[in-house]
Amino acid sequence: MANNTTHTTEYRVLAKVLLVLMFLTFLTISVTSFHLGAFSVTVALLIAGVKGFLVLTYFMHLKYESTLLRILVAMIFVLYSVIILITFIDYAFR
Amino acid sequence: MAEKVIHMEVHRDDEASKLGMWLFIFTELLLFGGLFLVYSVFRAEYPANFHEGSLELSVTIGALNTIALLISSMTVAMALTAIQKDNKKLAMQLIAITLFLATFFLFNKVIEWNAKFEHGLYPGSPLMPHLERGDLLFFSLYFFMTGLHALHILVGMVLLTICFFKVKSGSIHSRKYVNLENGALYWHLVDLIWIFLFPLMYLIT
Numbered sequence: 001m002a003n004n005t006t007h008t009t010e011y012r013v014l015a016k017v018l019l020v021l022m023f024l025t026f027l028t029i030s031v032t033s034f035h036l037g038a039f040s041v042t043v044a045l046l047i048a049g050v051k052g053f054l055v056l057t058y059f060m061h062l063k064y065e066s067t068l069l070r071i072l073v074a075m076i077f078v079l080y081s082v083i084i085l086i087t088f089i090d091y092a093f094r
Numbered sequence: 095m096a097e098k099v100i101h102m103e104v105h106r107d108d109e110a111s112k113l114g115m116w117l118f119i120f121t122e123l124l125l126f127g128g129l130f131l132v133y134s135v136f137r138a139e140y141p142a143n144f145h146e147g148s149l150e151l152s153v154t155i156g157a158l159n160t161i162a163l164l165i166s167s168m169t170v171a172m173a174l175t176a177i178q179k180d181n182k183k184l185a186m187q188l189i190a191i192t193l194f195l196a197t198f199f200l201f202n203k204v205i206e207w208n209a210k211f212e213h214g215l216y217p218g219s220p221l222m223p224h225l226e227r228g229d230l231l232f233f234s235l236y237f238f239m240t241g242l243h244a245l246h247i248l249v250g251m252v253l254l255t256i257c258f259f260k261v262k263s264g265s266i267h268s269r270k271y272v273n274l275e276n277g278a279l280y281w282h283l284v285d286l287i288w289i290f291l292f293p294l295m296y297l298i299t
Contacts, residue, residue: 006108008178009171018168025160029153032297044293051289059171060282066109069116076120080127087131091138 007064017058024051108272115276119283122246126287129239133294136231143228147236148299155206156296159199160288166195167285170254170278180268182261189258192281196251203244207237236295243291246284253277 028047032040057063062070137144173188207216210233214221217237222230257277260266266274 006178008175011172011175014168014171014175018164021164022161025157025164028293028297029157032293032299033153035299041298044298048290048293052286055167055282055286055289059167059285060279061171065112069113072116072120076123080124083127084131084134087135088138091135 007061009058009061009064013058017054021051021054106270108275111272111276112279115279119279122283122287126239126242126290129235129242130290130294133235133239136228136235140228140231143226144232145299147229147232148295148297150210151236151296152206152209153296155202156292159202160292162195162199162202163285163288166192166199167282169195170281174271174274174278177261177266177271177274178268182264182267185261185274186258189254189261193251193254193258196247196254199247200244203240210237239291240295243284243287246287250277250281250284253280 024047028044031043031047034040056073062073169188170192173185173192176182176185176188210216215233216222217234222233225233254277257266257274260273
């Protein structure tokens with residue numbers, strides 16, 4: 001029975017995740033407002049990564065999904081990183 | 095053979111429906127991923143133009159929209175929790191709030207784009223071909239990426255409206271909610287893309 005394994009995420013947990021996401025948004029805006037060049041870019045992308053991870057884990061409830069699905073999602077991001085890497089290597093050595 | 099057992103069973107595989115939705119989400123991620131890649135490459139090639147371009151965008155409107163999407167993502171996740179707990183009324187209210195926030199997002203987008211249109215910046219405008227190559231690339235990517243994202247907002251709104259009426263009619267209920275679950279997944283995807291679009295377009299200058 002597929003349905004019996006479904007996990008219900010409590011309202012409380014979802015609200016907490018939202019608070020963290022809001023805080024991170026505030027953090028990105030304040031850090032990037034200093035225009036620190038490459039540092040801003042790194043921090044902004046790192047924070048976006050953490051936010052994305054939270055959305056995937058809690059809102060899209062990957063935390064409670066099957067291992068197969070979690071591996072599939074992870075592989076997509078690995079695939080995408082490889083694509084970025086190859087493209088930039090290509091551009092760097094032209 | 096006195097007894098004959100008749101099986102009345104409608105085949106339903108929620109796990110497979112969800113897996114299907116995820117596979118579709120993967121294609122969406124790679125679609126936007128491709129655009130982010132194009133953006134990064136041209137950003138590396140024309141850093142000065144991209145810097146000036148992003149200074150033109152309103153951080154306030156971008157931030158408001160980010161908050162709206164984050165809240166809406168939570169409310170739609172809560173709608174799923176509500177339906178799992180058999181609280182139909184709350185689920186409908188939460189989907190309605192999500193739809194309201196989506197409308198708010200699009201409303202802001204219209205204001206934002208209008209300001210650009212007034213400066214003669216829109217795809218195919220007479221001004222665009224006279225811009226520097228880097229500026230042209232920045233604004234073309236800006237309109238294409240935020241435009242494609244806005245289109246996804248519209249599609250998400252249609253899906254969630256359908257879910258709203260399905261909850262209302264009772265065809266989505268506490269033992270059968272995979273449609274709402276998939277609709278919510280799509281909405282989270284729209285949120286996820288914006289999480290990366292916002293800093294890349296508006297913040298990193």
